Amino acid sequence: MRVREAEVSFEEFVYARSGSLLRTALLLTGQNQAEAEDLLQLALERAYRHWPRVCRSGEPERYVRGILANASADRWRRLARRAERPLSAPGADPALPDHSAVVADRDYLLRALAALPPRQRAVLVLRYFDDLSEAETADMLGCSLGTVKSQAARGLARLRDPAGPPEARRSTAAPGGEGR
């Protein structure tokens, strides 16, 4: 469902669409709840600044999703300088219970998705989670149709690769901040 009413208030919009937007934000941030909430607040705040104009566009949700997708790439570029979260390939951690093949496959795909470059991840999330067409995805990300096609193909190829992208196999994090 898309909220298309031109007169919808900001509050009504958030009540109606915050759950769906949070789910997209979660996937864009590699399922980091705190980062997803922060990203969603950032996107909504930017929309709130120009809410009458956003409403007049007739598609406030499309506008907010566009900010989410584009801001996630910027944020990940910035966050790349911070300590990374420990991430291991499935089966590397003997503490983890022996999941079924489906669960293990989903776990692998989500980890590999989280390790993709942010722009590729945004393309895959918009295409396969939000079910946008290639043209809609290109419009939302402000890039060409060809870029969306190539980014989606590269992203899927990396997910298909059983060895996974190098980031997904990394088991130790980069040096963090100074201790006390």
Added chain:
Amino acid sequence: MTDIEDRLRSAMHAAVDGKEASARELISLVKRRHRGHTIRVACIAVLAALAVAVPGAITLHDWLGAPGPVPPVHRPPHPARHLPTKMTGLPLPAGTNFQFLVSTGSGAAWYSTGTRRAEHIGGLPRSQGGYQFSGVYGGWIAASNQSTSSTPCAVNICAGRAKEFYFIADGSPTATRTGAGYAVTASSRPGAVWLATYPRATATFTGSETAQLVTTSGRPLGPRYHLPAGYLVVSAVGSYLQLNNDQDNNLTMLWDPRTGRVLRYFDNVIATGPEQIAWSPDCRNCRVQILNVSTGTTVTTPIPGRNPNALSATFNNAALNAAFSDDGRLLAVQQPSREIQVFDTATRILTAIPGTALSGADWQNFGWQPGGHRLVISAGPNGTVGPAQLAYWQPGDAALRVATVRNLREITELQTGQPG
């Protein structure tokens, strides 16, 4: 539609379907953020106006023939990292009260963050320099900070004269005397502690310590055991004693006092629970491990261990600080990034607590509330008496609950006290 597209779509939906946001909270946070943005924009506009107006005024001043001294321009060094200097989260609910066990000038007190008052703890003799505390089952052991002088051997190696130890039950206004000795450490049994002693004037690195299980009021509960020479009792894990080598604190053994046998040696123990011992092995790509001595099972956590090639503990991802909840189920760890993470030994899930990562220039303390699963965190700037923060988190919380503390006394108590 290809197989990978279907699998990806199904994985994404399985991961996030059902996740909901609290719209009311979100609206309030977005509007608050917007107010911050408006203020920033206004400040930038004022600064921009000043940047144009001030040089103009100076030029006019010079032109009028009265040049003044040019003040030196102080530019603060550009920070190398961009970690936040404050914890972030939702506001602390009104009426939240935490008790901190604090050392006063000559005694100890319970400081309440709700009333901002300290309640004196009776039953402790006056001690110049106050008391220091160590956590035990159901409360705290207090030992005088006063130095024991006139020891017949060198200060650093001699066990010295016996110190007096007192037990303060969680929240209790009175302390009871436990006994005199070299150290008192936690046992896994309610109402009991291990009292360690040395014969007079013994060097700790060659002498044999003795340890006896006593009640918190000092009544013996078992025989007095002689420990292996050169080892000190640090805590009890189940029916075993955790002993550290006096010369190498990273060398730890679990020792059975009834048989005198060593169960196992450990490198870099980071925390112990009633029946758990967590350690960070010194090897490439190792993870923190947790042994439960009652079940005999070892769990490998996703927490990175120490990297032997790192320049120092600060420059690898080993847990710097760690603490088990009273029931031993949850292990809270802090890594050099200062982010606090909680590992649940039952579900084996590691959760990073959002909003806890801080810059290296800040102090940050954390501890579990006695008998519960609420992690109390305090933090503040190092080197200056600035506003501190008090926060808590418990499993299931999506965000930290944070309050700013501006009361100078409370800042000191948060920095030095123990949540009790």
